[in-house]
Amino acid sequence: MKFTDYALQPYLQKALADLKFTQPTPIQERIIPLLLKGESVIGQSQTGSGKSHSFLLPLINKIDPSRQELQLVITVPSRELAEQLTAVAAQLITFSDTEILLEKCIGGTDKKRQVAKLTQTQPHIVIGTPGRIFDLMQENTLFVQTVQMMVVDEADMT
Template sequence: MTKFSDLALDPRVLQAVSEAGYETPTPIQEQAIPHALQGRDVLGIAQTGTGKTASFVLPMITLLGQGRARARMPRSLVLAPTRELAAQVAENFETYAKHTKLTKALLIGGVSFGEQDKLIDRGVDVLIATPGRLLDHFERGKLLLTGVQIMVVDEADRMLDMGFIPD
């Protein structure tokens, strides 16, 4: 049986995973993490509650462990269809990146642009956003996406069902 420690994750990530009470990866994690760590494109499909979010957050934290964010240029982008899902991804990131110096910004509607602009201006490693709010910031010239090294489209099928194809 595979353990998280067999997956070549950053030791700081492994510590956070252990502190969260996990020892063995779920099938989606076991299959996706090694490919993500190699920089490959991954398409994951699994039932709710199987750890899909960790299957992209854990390798993302490991890969971003080196380097620093620059102002207005996030190093990774996670798109989620709803505020609730984006907030859940942000919560996962905080749980598993707590022993690193990586930074994140959550761009969702219902939160002032001012607060979000401050975070972006400082520079963030991980940008977690809904499509509408991401476009708002991009169109206002507050965000440059040329530095994005890792991109995740979470719940892509749902996003398409919701009509985000034109975006």
């Protein structure tokens, strides 16, 4: 099995080639096909096994950039993990012809600036800590009613 065997958007295939990823890891082989079919999954694997790409690739693949609304929310237990996952997602969307908006929502950052940004435009993807995401929802600045996909990353830690 190779990444080119999956029905991924051309920009994702290009990102994978740029990262020199050719073959999926075992967790990716199990999870990617299920998420591409729209199934709900629980994935568990060792650190460094490729879990992040196993859910990011198929879920980003389903983002419709023409819809200017939040479509994917990923919660993580820490700011550090949010930083890492946002960087991985940013690598994957780099080659998209149509801009895919990605927003990191974590505590310890300028909330007023983030609220102002969200008031202007809703991102397609939010990656953040549950507390900050909840705060932004409570303030009616993050509109989750349009979300079609949700990931709780490191669920055993939240």
